[in-house]
Amino acid sequence: MKPARFDYYSPDSPNEALELLGQYGDDAKILAGGQSLMPMMNMRLVRPKVVIDINRIAGLSHISPRPDGGLAVGAMTRQRELERSALVLETAPLLSLAIPYIGHFQIRNRGTVGGSLAHSDPAAEIPAVCLTLDTEFELASSAGERTVKAEDFFLNHLTTALEPAELLTQIRIPQTVGNWRWGFQEVCRRDGDFALVGAATMLRLDDRGICLESRITAFGAGGTPMRMNAAENHLSGSSVNADDRSEAARLVSDALDPISDIHASAKYRQDVAGVMVRRALEQALLPMEGEDAA
Amino acid sequence: MTTERKIRLTVNGKAYESLVPVRMTLVDFLRGELDLTGTHVGCEHGVCGACTILVDGSAMRSCLMLAVQADGANLMTVEGLAEGPELHPLQRAFQRNHALQCGFCTPGLLMTAYEFLRDTSSPTEEQVREGISGNICRCTGYAPIVQAILDVSQEAG
Ligand SMILES: Cc1cc2nc3c(=O)[nH]c(=O)nc-3n(C[C@H](O)[C@H](O)[C@H](O)COP(=O)(O)OP(=O)(O)OC[C@H]3O[C@@H](n4cnc5c(N)ncnc54)[C@H](O)[C@@H]3O)c2cc1C
Numbered sequence: 001m002k003p004a005r006f007d008y009y010s011p012d013s014p015n016e017a018l019e020l021l022g023q024y025g026d027d028a029k030i031l032a033g034g035q036s037l038m039p040m041m042n043m044r045l046v047r048p049k050v051v052i053d054i055n056r057i058a059g060l061s062h063i064s065p066r067p068d069g070g071l072a073v074g075a076m077t078r079q080r081e082l083e084r085s086a087l088v089l090e091t092a093p094l095l096s097l098a099i100p101y102i103g104h105f106q107i108r109n110r111g112t113v114g115g116s117l118a119h120s121d122p123a124a125e126i127p128a129v130c131l132t133l134d135t136e137f138e139l140a141s142s143a144g145e146r147t148v149k150a151e152d153f154f155l156n157h158l159t160t161a162l163e164p165a166e167l168l169t170q171i172r173i174p175q176t177v178g179n180w181r182w183g184f185q186e187v188c189r190r191d192g193d194f195a196l197v198g199a200a201t202m203l204r205l206d207d208r209g210i211c212l213e214s215r216i217t218a219f220g221a222g223g224t225p226m227r228m229n230a231a232e233n234h235l236s237g238s239s240v241n242a243d244d245r246s247e248a249a250r251l252v253s254d255a256l257d258p259i260s261d262i263h264a265s266a267k268y269r270q271d272v273a274g275v276m277v278r279r280a281l282e283q284a285l286l287p288m289e290g291e292d293a294a
Numbered sequence: 295m296t297t298e299r300k301i302r303l304t305v306n307g308k309a310y311e312s313l314v315p316v317r318m319t320l321v322d323f324l325r326g327e328l329d330l331t332g333t334h335v336g337c338e339h340g341v342c343g344a345c346t347i348l349v350d351g352s353a354m355r356s357c358l359m360l361a362v363q364a365d366g367a368n369l370m371t372v373e374g375l376a377e378g379p380e381l382h383p384l385q386r387a388f389q390r391n392h393a394l395q396c397g398f399c400t401p402g403l404l405m406t407a408y409e410f411l412r413d414t415s416s417p418t419e420e421q422v423r424e425g426i427s428g429n430i431c432r433c434t435g436y437a438p439i440v441q442a443i444l445d446v447s448q449e450a451g
Contacts, residue, residue: 002338007296008316008362031360038358039339041318042368051316055295055363080352104407104428107340110359191427 003041010053014140018062019053021165022142024050030167031055032076032115035107037102060114060169063087069175079126083108083166090273092133094200097184098125104192110140111218114168120224123194127188128219129155131227132200136172141165144201147172154224178212180197180204186220187272189263195220196264199252199276201239203284211235216248216280221258228252231277245281249274301365305330306374314361321345323361324371332372332401336430343429346402347371353409372401375408383449384408387442395433403429407433416447 010070011017021028029048031037032055033044040046054060060076063085071091073082082088083099102108102116102125116126117137130137131150139146139162155161163167186198204213214235218226231248238244253274260266295381302311303329306332312327312332324347336344345356348370376383384404387393394400397429403426410417417425422443423436431439 001315001322002319002357003317005297006317008299008360009296010362034358034360034363035355038319038360042338042357053360053363054386104342104343105409105425106353106355106428110349110354164362191424 002044003218004044004047005036005114006048007050008053009050010056012056012058014060014167016142017052017057017167018142018165020050020052020202021167024052025164028052028164030118030171032118032190033078033111034115035103035111036115036119054167061112062170066089066172066175068223069177071173071175072170073113073173074170075112075117076084077113079108079111079113080105080115081114091242092129092177094133094184094202095126095129095173097202098129101125101184101186101195101219107192113171117171118160118168120158121194121224122157123196123198123220123235124225125184125195125198125219128200128217128225129184130173131225132202132215132217133173133175133176134215136170136174137161138169139163140169141167145169151227157223159223159239176202176204178204179206181196181284183283185276185280185283188274194263197221197258197269197273197276199273199280201277201280201284204236205240209239211238211240214240216252216277218252218256218273218277219258221269226256228255228277235281240281240285245278248281249278252277299362301362303364303367303369305369306371312361314360315436318361319357320347320359320361321356323364324356324369328382330371330373331391334398334401336398336402341430342399343390343402343406344399346405346429348405351409353406357441363392370405370408372404375404383446384442386412387445387449388439391438391442391445393434393438393442399429399431399433403439404432407446411443411447411450414447415450419444 028050031053060074062074064072085291089096135150137148181203186195200217202215216228231251258266258269323334334344336342340355340358347356
């Protein structure tokens, strides 16, 4: 038998899950898609005393429009459902752009949005996109509910604001109003591998192509995905021409202090993060469907 | 204690009921308890793809699911592809194209290709390569596997 012994619960309701979490706290692990937790349990890197399987809870899996124009996504929504969702493509195209980079389709068939966010691998796509989209996280425990902003959610390598007895129930992606454009780029050795480093960008342009607002996130280049404020500030008010894009890339590389590991050296990550930002900006500026190339 | 549970599930159209230790993975259950040894078990952390089966129609890693999680599910394994002595078109194409040597990766690749072709009826070679990127083969160099899958899509189209 691969995993160490544990007690198994499969609650039908969020309340039941929260009660169990309250009771077992640190000894318990929530089991969502299992695409990160099960490998760790199979290798016995993690040996929870109690496994709380939330796959049978109805209502945690949904993609729904919000009255204010944004999007709510339930924690147990499979990554593959996001990939196929017309509503996500319409409301949060950056997410649609990023999801196919996650592992392989068999992984996305099972892996969940909430699991990816709670696990918070520094090279993961969904956390980077959620940080870029100013997403809000709804957390629940037997003591009550709270909402955490993306900028406060990712704390460190594999560490989030989630307390041991808390469940991530859903995320809220605010509506983006205006002429926004999107870019998402990453490098990895083979299709489906975790990114060595990557970037997500958003640009809001006025009629003349001047940048009113920009958002730039680097991931795989530190303990968490990171917003690149200096580069964002540099682009605001600019026409995002080739010089502006190169300068943004340089500011990003300068701001990063990544680690070396068997996959890539720190220097590589630092340099290539800049390249990813530059390419993601170029991608964001490409004419969109139905738009004149001029 | 909740260390054992009774589960009911359907595998390749046949109903089963079984008492399983909760920590048993689905692939170990299929092989060890149901004697369906067509599904192979490789890396046991989701990377190699040898254990890929269909769970309610979607290709998944059976090493990353617990058997208890399959309670109520409808599974299809490589044993469910052929109809009696009649091989599935994918199996015939793999045979024709020499898309296997040792055969270890074959069940996972077949189940992956099964869902892939259902979703993408006339794929390009590049799409096929991406579609099978989650399955590792150490014998063929992939070229005959890609060809076999393209063959089936052309036969059907
Ligand atoms: C071969 C392979 C390749 C992969 N490639 C990538 C990749 O390129 N990019 C990428 O981002 N990911 C990749 N993954 C990981 C995949 O995206 C996982 O699905 C994801 O990291 C975890 O989601 P899950 O639903 O599977 O969660 P689980 O594995 O079930 O859980 C992960 C962790 O989150 C906790 N958790 C889960 N849900 C909640 C919740 N609602 N509230 C509180 N805590 C919760 C669990 O307790 C656990 O600690 C890959 C996985 C594999 C096996």
